[in-house]
Amino acid sequence: MKLPAFAYACPETLEEAVALLAAGAGTAKALSGGQSLLPTMAFRLVAPSLLVDLRKLPGLDRISLGEDGVRLGAKVRWRDIERDARLASAHPLLARAVAHVAHYQIRNRGTVGGNLAHADPAAEMPGVAVTCDAELALTGSKGTRVVRAADFFLGPLSTVLADDELIVEVRLPAWPPGRRWGFEEFALRRGDFALAGVAAYYDPDAEGIARNAHIGVIGACHRAHRLARAEAALNGRAADEQAILASAEVAAAEVDPPTDLHASAAYRRALVQTLLERALLRAAS
Amino acid sequence: MQSQTMLIRFELNGKPVEVEVSARTTLADCLRHQLMQTGTHVGCEHGVCGACTVIVAGEAVRSCLMLAVQVEGQAVTTVEGLSREEALTPLQAAFRKHHALQCGFCTPGMLATAHALLTEDPEADRARIREVLSGNLCRCTGYIPIVEAVFEARAAYVDKSAKA
Ligand SMILES: Cc1cc2nc3c(=O)[nH]c(=O)nc-3n(C[C@H](O)[C@H](O)[C@H](O)COP(=O)(O)OP(=O)(O)OC[C@H]3O[C@@H](n4cnc5c(N)ncnc54)[C@H](O)[C@@H]3O)c2cc1C
Ligand code: FES
Ligand code: FES
Numbered sequence: 001m002k003l004p005a006f007a008y009a010c011p012e013t014l015e016e017a018v019a020l021l022a023a024g025a026g027t028a029k030a031l032s033g034g035q036s037l038l039p040t041m042a043f044r045l046v047a048p049s050l051l052v053d054l055r056k057l058p059g060l061d062r063i064s065l066g067e068d069g070v071r072l073g074a075k076v077r078w079r080d081i082e083r084d085a086r087l088a089s090a091h092p093l094l095a096r097a098v099a100h101v102a103h104y105q106i107r108n109r110g111t112v113g114g115n116l117a118h119a120d121p122a123a124e125m126p127g128v129a130v131t132c133d134a135e136l137a138l139t140g141s142k143g144t145r146v147v148r149a150a151d152f153f154l155g156p157l158s159t160v161l162a163d164d165e166l167i168v169e170v171r172l173p174a175w176p177p178g179r180r181w182g183f184e185e186f187a188l189r190r191g192d193f194a195l196a197g198v199a200a201y202y203d204p205d206a207e208g209i210a211r212n213a214h215i216g217v218i219g220a221c222h223r224a225h226r227l228a229r230a231e232a233a234l235n236g237r238a239a240d241e242q243a244i245l246a247s248a249e250v251a252a253a254e255v256d257p258p259t260d261l262h263a264s265a266a267y268r269r270a271l272v273q274t275l276l277e278r279a280l281l282r283a284a285s
Numbered sequence: 286m287q288s289q290t291m292l293i294r295f296e297l298n299g300k301p302v303e304v305e306v307s308a309r310t311t312l313a314d315c316l317r318h319q320l321m322q323t324g325t326h327v328g329c330e331h332g333v334c335g336a337c338t339v340i341v342a343g344e345a346v347r348s349c350l351m352l353a354v355q356v357e358g359q360a361v362t363t364v365e366g367l368s369r370e371e372a373l374t375p376l377q378a379a380f381r382k383h384h385a386l387q388c389g390f391c392t393p394g395m396l397a398t399a400h401a402l403l404t405e406d407p408e409a410d411r412a413r414i415r416e417v418l419s420g421n422l423c424r425c426t427g428y429i430p431i432v433e434a435v436f437e438a439r440a441a442y443v444d445k446s447a448k449a
Contacts, residue, residue, distance in 0.1 A: 001330065005288035008308035008354055031352075038311075038350045039331040051308070055355065079344075103420025104398065105335060108344040109351070190419045 003038065004047040012056045014139060014166065020052045022141045022164035030054055030166055032075060032114035035106045060113070060168060065090050069174040074113025074167045082107065091175050093132065093199060096183045097124040103191040113167040116152070119159045119223065121258075122193040124185070126153055126224040131199040131216030134172045140165035153223035179203050180210075180239065182279030185219065186271050188262070195263045196220035196271035198251070200279045202234060210239040215247070215276065220257035220268035229254045230276065239284045248276040293357045297322070298366030306353040312346075313337045315353035316363060324364040324393050328422070335421030338394035338401075339363045345401035364393035367400055375441030376400060376434075385434035387425035394421050399435045407442035409435075 011017045021028050029048040031037060040046050054060070060075040063084050070091045072081070078101050081087060087095045101124050102110060115125045116136065129136070129149035136147050141164045149170075152159050161167070185197030196219040202210040213231040218224050230251035237243040257268035288307040295302060297320065306315050311330075316322045316339070328334035330349050337348040340362040368374060373381065376399060386392045395418070402409055402417050409417070414435050415428075423431065 002314075003309040003311065005307070005309050007289045008291070008352070010354075034350050034352070034355075035332060035347075038352075042331040042349075051352075053352075053355065103335070104402070104417040105338055105345045105347045105420050106332065106350070108346055190416065 001042050001044060003041045004044060006048050007050045008053065009050060010053040010056055012058075014057055014060075014168070017052050017054060017057060017166060018139060018141055018164055020050065021166070024048075024050050024052075024163070026163040028052055028163075030114075030117070032111045032117075033077065033106075033109040034114075035102070035110040036114060036118040036120070054113075054166070063087070067174065068171070070094065070172040072112045072170050072172070074111060074169060076112045078102065078107035078110050081112075091172055093175075093181050093183055093201060094128050094172060097128045097199060100124050100183075100185055100187070100194070100197070101191075106191075112170060116170060117159060117161060117167055119153050119155075119157050120193065121156050121221050121223050122195070122197070122219040123224075124194070124197065124218060127197060127199050127216050127218035129170055129172070130224045130226060131201070131214050132172050133214070134170050136167055137169040137171070138165045139168050144168070150226070153225075155222050158223075176203060180283040182282040184275040184279045184282075186275060194219040196257070196268045196275060198272060198275045198279050200276060200283060202239065202283070204239065208238050210234050210237055210243070213247075215251065217251070217255055217272060220255045220265075220272050222256070222258065227251050227254045234280070239280065241281070244277060244280040244284065247280060248273045251276045291354050293354055295356045295358060296360040298362055299360075304353070308352065308354055310353045311349050312339065312341075312351045312353045312356055312361070313348035316348065316361075322363050322365050325397075326390055326393050328390065333422070334391075334394075335398065336391050336394040338397040338421065340397055340401050343401070343404070345398050362397070362400075364396050367396055376403075376438040379434040379438040380431075383430040383434040383437065385426060385430040391421060391423040391425075395423070395431055399438065403435070403439055403442040404445075407439055407445070409439065411436055 028050040031051040031053045060073040062073045064071045081098045134149040181201035185194035187194045200215045202213040213234040215227045230247045233247040233250045252273035257265045259265045288309045290307045326336040328336035332350045339348045
């Protein structure tokens with residue numbers, strides 16, 4: 001369908017953008033890549049009175065690497081991540097997960113900030129952010145606050161963002177050398193949203209014992225979240241096949257997947273088990 | 286609610302254009318309905334089919350997922366800008382040779398996508414071509430001829446980037 005009518009603003013500063021959103025009192029919406037917002041409007045699921053285009057806001061399109069990890073500005077596009085050769089070693093999990101996002105043309109426009117704000121439970125980036133204990137910097141009329149990714153997502157398409165708040169940056173903690181990791185998802189077609197997916201890593205100690213296991217799920221959930229019991233099943237054990245199968249079995253019991261027209265909850269649960277087995281076997285090999 | 290209208294200027298296939306659009310007008314509709322460039326096709330209007338692909342500032346985008354007001358000041362290339370008067374371009378010739386179209390509905394999007402890809406990555410292998418074309422749906426050809434056509438057209442782009 002055609003888009004519902006709206007007014008359009010293209011501010012040049014973050015302060016102006018925030019002020020426009022504040023004045024809109026919940027009926028104004030930020031426009032970043034438009035790759036989720038415009039389809040949602042075409043379906044007439046939302047009809048904002050004002051779109052505040054972020055395209056002229058300076059400084060939000062940087063990928064910076066430092067001692068404290070990887071910082072992605074809200075306007076960093078999938079394309080920028082894909083083309084940043086440093087990320088393959090600086091954050092291999094991010095690079096691999098983002099390779100699964102959407103298609104060429106969408107990747108040229110879609111942004112990290114828009115994706116996190118949209119909060120699709122099947123999206124890859126929220127899964128990476130939650131699994132890696134990322135923090136999100138949010139700027140609104142009252143200033144900037146930092147929120148843990150785990151606290152940011154409330155449910156499908158729902159976050160703690162206030163009406164006048166923008167995501168400005170996501171911060172992924174540094175990736176230590178020697179970390180073992182895997183990312184696996186299943187989608188019906190390449191580039192589609194995942195029916196289920198898992199991100200996993202652990203840091204083996206000198207004896208090869210898995211420590212600091214982080215396991216996150218997407219798709220088979222109402223919001224991306226970590227699987228504490230599956231992590232506990234892996235922590236403190238040598239990451240051999242037995243430990244991996246045990247962790248994956250726990251994960252399948254731990255998730256609470258939805259049933260919708262794409263897949264049943266039982267199918268998604270089985271996917272989580274298989275995908276986590278694959279991810280951890282890859283991590284261990 | 287009344288939609289706001291705005292006057293925008295951009296470059297379309299190498300020529301400057303000026304057009305008054307309402308904020309809600311997508312780039313696809315602006316091209317087709319206002320600038321009468323109907324080569325760009327609209328299949329789904331919500332970002333899944335790729336028929337509406339055009340090239341903005343050198344990058345392939347879905348013109349149904351971009352507002353016309355967002356291309357202010359930019360260079361836009363549509364399928365009309367990918368042909369020339371005298372003869373078929375290498376990409377067109379490869380599509381013809383490999384029967385890479387039947388009804389032709391998806392073709393403008395396929396051509397725009399392939400042109401953007403080969404311009405930025407003339408060495409794209411078959412796997413990359415398939416990956417990129419996964420964003421464009423075709424109900425007729427079964428895709429293999431399209432992949433073959435794009436693969437064959439690479440040579441022309443390698444030469445071009447060598448010259449540049
Ligand atoms: C066919 C198709 C397939 C796709 N497949 C996938 C997939 O497999 N995986 C995946 O993850 N995504 C997928 N996407 C979505 C795509 O990645 C989007 O680009 C992304 O989800 C949203 O980013 P955007 O920049 O386009 O945001 P927009 O569409 O511009 O905005 C989305 C929402 O975020 C808000 N917003 C935007 N920027 C900010 C900000 N800085 N601060 C606060 N709020 C903000 C907007 O108001 C809006 O509510 C797909 C999209 C399409 C059309
Ligand atoms: S018409 Fe734009 S993607 Fe289908
Ligand atoms: S040729 Fe008919 S849709 Fe592709």
